[in-house]
Amino acid sequence: MSTRREAVRQALTDASGFRSAQDLYADLRSEGSKIGLTTVYRALQALSDSGEVDVLRTDDGEAVYRACDTESHHHHLVCRTCSTAVEIKGPTVEEWATEIGAEHGFTGVTHTVEVFGTCADCSLRAVQQT
Amino acid sequence: MSTRREAVRQALTDASGFRSAQDLYADLRSEGSKIGLTTVYRALQALSDSGEVDVLRTDDGEAVYRACDTESHHHHLVCRTCSTAVEIKGPTVEEWATEIGAEHGFTGVTHTVEVFGTCADCSLRAVQQT
DNA sequence: GCCATTTTTGACAACCATTTTCGTTTTCGT
DNA sequence: ACGAAAACGAAAATGGTTGTCAAAAATGGC
Numbered sequence: 001m002s003t004r005r006e007a008v009r010q011a012l013t014d015a016s017g018f019r020s021a022q023d024l025y026a027d028l029r030s031e032g033s034k035i036g037l038t039t040v041y042r043a044l045q046a047l048s049d050s051g052e053v054d055v056l057r058t059d060d061g062e063a064v065y066r067a068c069d070t071e072s073h074h075h076h077l078v079c080r081t082c083s084t085a086v087e088i089k090g091p092t093v094e095e096w097a098t099e100i101g102a103e104h105g106f107t108g109v110t111h112t113v114e115v116f117g118t119c120a121d122c123s124l125r126a127v128q129q130t
Numbered sequence: 131m132s133t134r135r136e137a138v139r140q141a142l143t144d145a146s147g148f149r150s151a152q153d154l155y156a157d158l159r160s161e162g163s164k165i166g167l168t169t170v171y172r173a174l175q176a177l178s179d180s181g182e183v184d185v186l187r188t189d190d191g192e193a194v195y196r197a198c199d200t201e202s203h204h205h206h207l208v209c210r211t212c213s214t215a216v217e218i219k220g221p222t223v224e225e226w227a228t229e230i231g232a233e234h235g236f237t238g239v240t241h242t243v244e245v246f247g248t249c250a251d252c253s254l255r256a257v258q259q260t
Numbered sequence: 261g262c263c264a265t266t267t268t269t270g271a272c273a274a275c276c277a278t279t280t281t282c283g284t285t286t287t288c289g290t
Numbered sequence: 291a292c293g294a295a296a297a298c299g300a301a302a303a304t305g306g307t308t309g310t311c312a313a314a315a316a317t318g319g320c
Contacts, residue, residue: 002268002316022306036270041307057187061277062306077234086234096222097245104207104216106247113243115227117236133286134298152277166299171278191306192277 004035008043009067012053017083018064018076056114079119081126088115134165138173139197142183147213148194148206186244209249211256218245 011027012019019027025040044065047053053065054076066085068074075093076085093113101109118126141157142149149157155170174195177183183195184206196215198204205223207216223243231239248256 004269020306034270038270038272038308039268042269045308057189057191059187061187061191061193063191077230077236079236080238088230090230092226093223093243096226100207100218100220100245101247105250105253106207106209106245107250107253108210109245109247111243111245113223113241115230115236115239115241117231117239120235120237123235123237150277164299168279168299168301169297172297 004039005043005046007033007035008040009047009052012047012065012067017085018056018066018078019083020058020062020064022062024065056112075113075115077115077117079122080116081118081122084119134169135173135176137163137165138170139177139182142177142195142197147215148186148196148208149213150188150192150194152192154195186242205243205245207245207247209252210246211248211252214249 007028008024011024011031015023015027021037021040021044024044025035025037028035028040044053044055044063047067048055048065051071053067055063055065056076058064064083066076069087070089072089073094075088077088078085093111097111097113098109101107137158138154141154141161145153145157151167151170151174154174155165155167158165158170174183174185174193177197178185178195181201183197185193185195186206188194194213196206199217200219202219203224205218207218209215223241227241227243228239231237
């Protein structure tokens with residue numbers, strides 16, 4: 001594990017939500033790092049290949065990453081304002097997806113599930129019109 | 131509704147699965163249409179804005195579209211080989227998502243759910259090693 | 261410690277889906 | 291048929307992401 005890759009992982013861990021490669025690059029540069037954008041992309045690709053970070057796509061096609069607490073299968077509850085994410089586990093959706101697939105004769109069923117909302121803090125802030 | 135937009139909608143309807151803008155452009159051109167790529171994008175944007183087609187992002191960030199039977203909220207069971215999609219309805223996931231959001235104090239909860247697998251036909255074809 | 265080999269890095273160019281621009285064509289109301 | 295407004299399409303611009311390649315850093319044998 002190279003120093004640069006570790007730096008990217010740390011930057012991702014420090015931010016407790018989903019961040020894009022460009023975001024992380026900006027974060028690292030503003031901390032004084034001399035890292036290059038290419039390296040950030042390479043580090044993120046390696047980390048996601050090894051399952052150490054989760055990736056998903058925003059509606060406008062940008063890839064965003066998150067360092068997760070667990071490497072096992074899980075989903076996220078993401079705040080659409082501050083992008084903070086809570087990890088969600090539980091058999092309900094998994095069972096539902098498997099069942100739906102089986103009903104239609106599909107094999108090798110997988111699923112992508114993300115839940116979005118406005119977190120308690122951001123909801124409050126919005127109401128207060130700060 | 132312009133003729134061009136109708137042509138795009140028809141092309142999407144003919145394909146019973148998710149297709150990218152580039153795919154649809156190729157389909158239409160190969161049918162002899164003189165439509166431009168720009169118009170395909172514009173038509174898809176308009177159709178998705180009006181809720182007549184569903185959009186989702188592939189893992190590599192490309193936007194894919196589908197003409198759906200219903201305009202109400204639903205999900206898809208998509209074949210990862212032939213991209214055919216079955217529409218899924220049912221309260222299970224909706225309830226689950228709302229509940230999860232509420233548990234963590236999130237408001238305005240929405241969700242994205244897609245289920246992938248290999249459909250019965252494609253599974254069979256794979257086994258037969260055609 | 262020192263040199264050769266391998267790996268990692270980063271500036272820059274290349275890619276490619278998508279959007280914007282803008283002049284032309286078509287549509288539509290009268 | 292006439293003029294305004296909308297739709298169209300070719301080409302250029304955009305922007306996130308990936309490929310290239312030479313320089314820099316880590317590694318291993320001596």
